Amino acid sequence: MAAKKPIIDFSNKSISYKEKNCVHQVLRLHPQQMTVDINILENGVKKGILKLPFAHLPKEIKKLVKPN
Numbered sequence: 403m404a405a406k407k408p409i410i411d412f413s414n415k416s417i418s419y420k421e422k423n424c425v426h427q428v429l430r431l432h433p434q435q436m437t438v439d440i441n442i443l444e445n446g447v448k449k450g451i452l453k454l455p456f457a458h459l460p461k462e463i464k465k466l467v468k469p470n
Contacts, residue, residue, distance in 0.1 A: 407433040
């Protein structure tokens with residue numbers, strides 16, 4: 403059985419990008435499922451946390467959040 407990969411926390415690194423009129427901040431990477439937890443901020447107000455597949459991130463953010 404393969405060992406579980408640990409969850410990587412990015413909440414203190416302030417990795418974010420803008421999509422439409424919201425700011426998406428990367429919180430955690432789950433390498434086992436290749437998903438990312440995203441904090442959604444609209445006008446500085448937290449709208450919620452979204453779980454996205456790693457492949458849906460912009461290229462610039464993927465370079466900063468490497469799963470390897």
